[in-house]
Amino acid sequence: MTKPKVLISDKMDPNAARIFEERGCEVDVITGETPEELKARIGEYHGLAIRSSTTVTREILDAATNLKVIGRAGIGVDNVDIPYASGKGVVVMNTPFGNSITTAEHAIALMMALARQIPAANTGTQAGQWPKKDFMGVEVTGKTFGLIGAGNIGSIAASRAIGLRMKVIAYDPFLTEDRAIEIGVEKVDLDTLLQRADFVSLHTPLTDETRNILSRERLEGARPGIRIINCARGGLIDEAALKDCLESGHVAGAALDVFAQEPAKDNPLFGAPNFICTPHLGASTTEAQVNVALQVAEQLSDYLVNGGVTNALNMPSLSAEEAPKLKPYMALAEGLGSLVGQLAHGNLTKISIEREGAASELNGKPITGAVLAGLMRRYSDTVNMVNAPFLAKERGLEVSEIRQNRDGAFNTLIRVSVETDQGTRSVAGTLFGNEAPRLVEIFGIGIEAELKGHMLYIVNDDKPGFIGRIGTMLGNHGINIGTFNLGRRDAGGEAVLLLSLDEALDPAIVAEAEALEGVKMVKGLAF
Ligand SMILES: NC(=O)C1=CN([C@@H]2O[C@H](COP(=O)(O)OP(=O)(O)OC[C@H]3O[C@@H](n4cnc5c(N)ncnc54)[C@H](O)[C@@H]3O)[C@@H](O)[C@H]2O)C=CC1
C-alpha cells in the first residue's frame, strides 16, 4: 500500500514531521509559499498541516484533488473555508487544548504589561532616560477582570486572574450558570461587563456573531478608563475606533496580540497612546508548540492510516481504538445506504437508521455518516462521510437514529428505512463472524448477500424455471455470475434475486431481463 502524503505548510515544531513518518505517512515540510505555489503543489497531498500563515481558500481546495484532511496545529480555524472543505469531503481538525494555557498566560502577561506600562518603561530606561516619573501604574488586586468568551482559554485566564485576587465577570451566551460557578466567575451581559470591568480580555472565536463585538458604539459606551486585551482574533475590535478612544483617553490602554490584517505592517493603532502589541505570539511557547505539533501529526496520521477521527470540526469523532471495530459496520452501513438509495423511487423525505443488539452499543454517529454517504451517492459521485450529512440537510432529509438492544434473530443488525413520496423501503444487514458485512433482508424479504461490485437485482414471480431462464440469458451474453442469492416472501409469491456479476450490465441486457416471463422489476446495482 502506498503511504499517504502530508504537507506541512507552516512553521511547526519538528516533532510533527517525526510523528508523521513514524506513523506511516510521507511528509514534506515546505513553508512560506505563495497561494499560487501552494495551489500548484497541493494536488499531490492527502493531508495538510497548517498553523495560521496558510489560508485554505476555495481555490486551494479546488486544486486539492487528493486531499482528505486538514489539521490546524492550534485552535482558531478562521483561515480555513470549512463549509467549502466539508462540501469537498475534506475533514478539518484542530488541536483545541494544546496551546490554551500558553495563550491565557499571554493575556495575563499583557494585562500586567498594560497595568505597569512595562514596554514603554523598558524602552525609555534602555535609552538612558531613567523615566521614573513618567510611569505610574495601577494595581490589579481587587480590580474587575471582564472576560468576553469563557471557553477553554477564557476559563484558564479567569483562574489566573482569580489567583491575582481579581474579581472575574464574564459575558458568554453559551456559559451555563453551573459552569460559571465552577470556574468562579459571575455571568453578566455585555453592556454590564463593559460598565463594570477594569480590564476586558477577549477569548471568543471570530465568527459572524463576534466580528466587531467591540464596535465603536460599545467602546465609546464603555466605562471610562477601561483597559482592553485581545489575544483571540483581530476583527473582534473596531481598530479605528479603539485608536480614537486611546487618543481621547476614554480607553486607558489596549494590548493586542492579533490584528484584523496580519502580518500587521502599518496598522492605525501603531503609535497610539498606551497601546502595546505582540505579533500573534499568544501560542508561541516551546511547550504549546510541541503540544500542538504532536497532536496535529497524531490526529492526521490516525485519520489517514486508520480512519480515526479526533477533534474534527465537520465530522463526528471516532477514536483510533474504535476505528478498526467500526470499520466493518461502516462498510455494512454504507452498503445498506447505497442499496436503498439505488432502489428507492421518488423523493427522499426521511431516513431512519436502527441499530440492534451489539450494533446498538456502538458509537452511532460514524455509522449514520456511512449510511448517508451510501445513500447520497444516488445524487453525486463525490459524496463521503464528511459531506453526506450536509448534503442530506441541504435536501431537507430528516434523519433519525434508533437503538434497540432487544434480542433478535441476529446478534447484531443495522436496518435502514427510507421514506419517499412513494412509500417506505427498508433493508437490513449484519456482520458474519463480527467482520463480514451481509445483507439479510430486503424490503421485508429474507436473503443473504454480500453487497459488492456489480450486481443485478430482480423481483419476479416465484415460479419454476425462472432461475434457469435468467442464467441462460446471462450465459448467452457471456456474463459470468459470481454469486446467486435468492429470497421470497412466500412460496409461489414474490421472489427476489440478487446476483453478483463480474462486469456491469449493458442497458440492453437489463431490458432483455425485464422482458423475461414472470419478471416484475430489474435493476443493475453498483457498490
Ligand atoms: N493569540 C493566539 O495565538 C491564539 C488565539 N486563539 C483564539 O482564541 C479563541 C478562543 O479559544 P478557546 O478558548 O480555546 O475556544 P473555546 O471554543 O473553548 O471558547 C470560545 C468561547 O467563546 C464563546 N463565544 C462564542 N460566541 C460568543 C459570543 N458571541 N459572545 C461571547 N462569547 C462567545 C463560546 O461560548 C466559548 O465559550 C480561538 O477561537 C482562537 O481564535 C487561540 C489560541 C491561540
Ligand SMILES: O=C(O)CCC(=O)C(=O)O
Ligand atoms: O499558531 C499560532 O501561532 C497561532 C495560534 C492561534 O492563533 C490559534 O491556535 O488559534
